[in-house]
Amino acid sequence: MFGVLFEGLFPAGVALAWERSDAPAGELFPEEEALVAQAVAKRRREFAQGRACARRVLAELGIPPAPLLPGEMREPRWPQGVVGSITHDALLCAAVVGRAEAFAGLGIDLEPDEPLEANVAARIWSAEEAAAARESAVVPFDSAAKLVFSAKEAVYKCQFALTQTFIGFGAVTLLLGDGTFDATLTASVGALPLGYRFTGSWRRAAGEIVTAAWCCR
Ligand SMILES: CC(C)(COP(=O)(O)OP(=O)(O)OC[C@H]1O[C@@H](n2cnc3c(N)ncnc32)[C@H](O)[C@@H]1OP(=O)(O)O)[C@@H](O)C(=O)NCCC(=O)NCCS
Structure with a gap:
């Protein structure tokens, strides 16, 4: 039902993953867990699902799981050579990444x-x-x-x-x-x-x- 939202949304070369926000998200790294330790359940759930989607798309680029920490303005600090973006609302979460040699920036x-x-x-x-x-x-x-x-x-x-x-x-x-x-x-x-x-x-x-x-x- 939601898959149609994401079909052909980005050009070729952009990896995209999405999930329902209430689906089991898996574990956060301790450094990530610390960022949302005091947050309300909704924020924790969406943060974890966003990170889970990010790890799925990074895996498509051959990048192994690692903490994905924010910069000073909350922007995810993507691994070297990668640009990407995360979004979440109460229903859905999604993440995209692409190679920095092909894309200067991505937003979702x-x-x-x-x-x-x-x-x-x-x-x-x-x-x-x-x-x-x-x-x-x-x-x-x-x-x-x-x-x-x-x-x-x-x-x-x-x-x-x-x-x-x-x-x-x-x-x-x-x-x-x-x-x-x-x-x-x-x-x-x-x-x-x-x-x-x-x-x-x-x-x-x-x-x-x-x-x-x-x-x-
Ligand atoms: C930052 C902002 C865009 C986030 O949008 P949102 O609809 O509230 O929330 P979303 O779930 O879609 O996105 C949140 C994610 O955006 C990402 N994000 C936050 N700040 C970011 C930044 N400075 N740069 C890139 N990505 C950023 C993060 O991954 C964040 O999720 P996380 O904290 O779990 O890692 C919004 O809160 C904001 O500040 N907007 C004002 C600026 C703006 O939009 N100007 C319009 C210019 S034309």
Whole structure:
């Protein structure tokens, strides 16, 4: 039922694993366990499932299990030569990795497919992005803001590998296509110039939204 969300989401060369958040996740390494020792059960479960998915995709690249620890901004510190991304919500978890020689950054984001309240949406997208979503009609307008929100989070994770910089929701202009999106920087970020473009894709199914962003070398 959920597999359709992930079919063809990323280009060839990206390994992807997903799992239900409530499925048994297996053991964490002690260093990872320490990170969530004080966390609520939901956070522990999602963290463990995200790490389990990450180890599955790393194994596909021939990389043996090891602790996957966060950097200062919570970003996973992937092994040398690898870029990747993790996402989780109450229902699903997923992880992706690719070789750093092929990809400069990857981002994935899962969200429940529920409309954003108008006051929240107004902080996520500009009037121009909202107008473009209304005109394009690739998704019902009530659902479009949540989709743009998720796509911007995927772009955030993707760009972080290149910039190590926090960016807000106004930092990109995001235009939805039919199962795809374009995201363009509205100002320079680190070494990335104004106008830098990220490629992305999205799927909606079974009450979930998943979005993907990537930068090829
Ligand atoms: C960091 C953020 C994107 C996470 O998204 P979320 O929907 O809350 O949660 P998700 O489950 O999808 O993703 C969480 C995972 O993202 C990853 N992550 C967190 N910070 C990250 C960063 N700086 N760079 C890359 N990945 C990061 C982690 O793997 C984390 O899971 P973990 O803590 O279990 O390892 C979000 O909380 C945030 O801060 N957003 C504001 C910035 C933003 O999106 N700007 C839009 C720019 S256009």
